[in-house]
Amino acid sequence: GQQVMQIPQYQHVQEGEDFTTYCNSSTTLSNIQWYKQRPGGHPVFLIQLVKSGEVKKQKRLTFQFGEAKKNSSLHITATQTTDVGTYFCAGPGNAGNMLTFGGGTRLMVKP
């Protein structure tokens, strides 16, 4: 079945450093979504990318969808302590009705 993998699993950064998490799918995706889960919280939808090569920005966050629509990345510029959490990517599953989530990248920021 479809697999969605994320690397790294964990990342410690100093506040102010940049951070990137990568997402790879075993199959071509019609879209990719990103979610953030704060410690003790629930996943919150961040963004959806649909087009090949698409780049979207939300303040310090930059999301990219690969040309082949099999990979994606999330880059955070100048991390802040408020960025702490686990970032998940998710793509449509085989049935097309549900999402397959990556394992997540847990970001820890040292002040």
Next chain:
Amino acid sequence: DSGVTQTPKHLITATGQRVTLRCSPRSGDLSVYWYQQSLDQGLQFLIQYYNGEERAKGNILERFSAQQFPDLHSELNLSSLELGDSALYFCASSATGTSAEQYFGPGTRLTVT
């Protein structure tokens, strides 16, 4: 606040018991999804309902079942509980039955002792 509600917030029960988790989707959302998240793990998709009908199934154990009622709320039933079933159970909803963005509830933390 996502608009998705889940009850109870916490549940502590013994092995072999049966529990029911309840979820109310956002107003107007027809699709409900259930996920299991074990400690520091990812989100494991269990099952999806759309407008009362089962739409997709993930790695849901036979001891687990779910349903969506006419008012669109959903219940996840977990029976013959084992220690390994201890986890956070999230419900999410979306407007359609396709892979649209999902809105997650606060979760139910189940502890099996």
